[in-house]
Every structure is written in structure tokens, then in C-alpha cells.
Amino acid sequence: MRVPQMGSLGFLERSHIPLVLQLLFLFLFTGLLVAIVIQVSKIPNSEEIQWEQKKQEKMYQDLSQLKSEVDSLCRPCPWEWTFFNGNCYFFSKSQRDWHNSITACQEMEAQLVVIKSHEEQSFLQQTSKKNGYTWMGLSDLNKEGEWYWLDSTPLSDSLEKNWNQGQPNNIGGQDCVEFRDDGWNDASCDQKKFWVCKKNATACSASK
Structure with missing residues (x-):
């Protein structure tokens, strides 16, 4: 009666091997998915790109206006005088x-x-x-x-x-x-x- 019992235990041990592999695969897949999500989150979306472009345009306009104001200031003497x-x-x-x-x-x-x-x-x-x-x-x-x-x-x-x-x-x-x-x-x-x-x-x- 012991021989069948030993065989059944071996069968149970072998039956756990695919489960371990499934868990390992699931763990690796989850890690890969998290890594992809992190990388994707670093890529600016279209709204962020548009906002950055608007900010740069605003800075350029401010600098152009400042240059115009400086040029229009009254200088009693030419430059280098x-x-x-x-x-x-x-x-x-x-x-x-x-x-x-x-x-x-x-x-x-x-x-x-x-x-x-x-x-x-x-x-x-x-x-x-x-x-x-x-x-x-x-x-x-x-x-x-x-x-x-x-x-x-x-x-x-x-x-x-x-x-x-x-x-x-x-x-x-x-x-x-x-x-x-x-x-x-x-x-x-x-x-x-x-x-x-x-x-x-x-x-x-x-x-x-």
C-alpha cells in the first residue's frame, strides 16, 4: 500500500512545477509592464508639448518687447561715448x-x-x-x-x-x-x- 502512496506524492510534487513557472512568468511580465508604463509616462503628451511651445513663444515676445523698449530709450550720447x-x-x-x-x-x-x-x-x-x-x-x-x-x-x-x-x-x-x-x-x-x-x-x- 505504501508504493501507490509514494507515487501519488511524486505526482503531486511534479504537478506543482507548472504552477511555479506560471508564477515566475507572471512576475516577470508584471515587472516588464511596470517598466513600460514608467517609460511611457516620461514621454510628454501633445498638451505638454503645446504648453512648452507657448511658453517659449511668450519668452521670445517678452525679449523682443524689451529690446524694442531699450532701443527706444533716449540716449544723450552714442554708444561708446x-x-x-x-x-x-x-x-x-x-x-x-x-x-x-x-x-x-x-x-x-x-x-x-x-x-x-x-x-x-x-x-x-x-x-x-x-x-x-x-x-x-x-x-x-x-x-x-x-x-x-x-x-x-x-x-x-x-x-x-x-x-x-x-x-x-x-x-x-x-x-x-x-x-x-x-x-x-x-x-x-x-x-x-x-x-x-x-x-x-x-x-x-x-x-x-
Whole structure:
């Protein structure tokens, strides 16, 4: 009687093998399904894509509007010019002789700088000291020792104090004036130096 019982137990053990395989398959299938769902969830749907496109369009419109507003702002001076006390100043990054410096300023509808006040002198002196030796619109080319600005006005007594010690000395025929260190120096007009132009600032209209 024991032999059939043992056979029946073996049969029961063998009958559980397909069930184990089914459970294993079900587990693997479930894991695969979960992985697919996760990947699909990462793909943006059409509504998300449209929303992202609208957001980018809105940013572009905002930037375009901002650029338009900046362009419409009143600028008293052109780009790369410096505003000071109602005037615009251009400090060159290249060097020319005195006469070519005059031409360069004229091409920009300006004038090689003519100094009108102590405040202007201080501003120009400090800026030129940082940049290097710089031409101004002052010379005694017409008559030695008589200094005139390019607008034909004579050098005022109040500005005479800006000459460096021992200047002007006219060594070798020095007829043009430069900013040098903390004051003025006469130099040969043929020497190449930096230069500074000056013109009136633009008045902003009320509409802007």
C-alpha cells in the first residue's frame, strides 16, 4: 500500500512545477509592464508639448518687447561715448597725430576737445591719465607762445595753471598740447597719441 502512496506524492510534487513557472512568468511580465508604463509616462503628451511651445513663444515676445523698449530709450550720447555735464566725449583706442585726430573727430561730427571749465578739465585729465597721453584741441601753430583752441578762443588765464611744471617748453618745435599725467604738455604735432572728441549731447523729447 505504501508504493501507490509514494507515487501519488511524486505526482503531486511534479504537478506543482507548472504552477511555479506560471508564477515566475507572471512576475516577470508584471515587472516588464511596470517598466513600460514608467517609460511611457516620461514621454510628454501633445498638451505638454503645446504648453512648452507657448511658453517659449511668450519668452521670445517678452525679449523682443524689451529690446524694442531699450532701443527706444533716449540716449544723450552714442554708444561708446561718455556723457558729462551736457556733452558727449569719445576717448579713442587708437593713436593718431594731432591733425589726423582733428579729422577723426570731424568724421564723427565732433571736435577735438575744447575745454571750457575746471570741472571739464578735471574729468578729462583723470580719464586721459588712465588711457595714456591724449591730444586736446589746443595749439600755438599760428604764433609761437599764443595758445588758441580750435574754436578760435584763446587759452584763459584760469586754465594756465594746468601746465605741468616746466611746460610749455617748445623743445624741437612743440606746438600741440596733450594731456600727460596730471597736467598738460606741449608736444610735436606729428607724434601719434590718443585723442578725445567732444560734441553736444542729444536732448530727450518729452514723448520719450
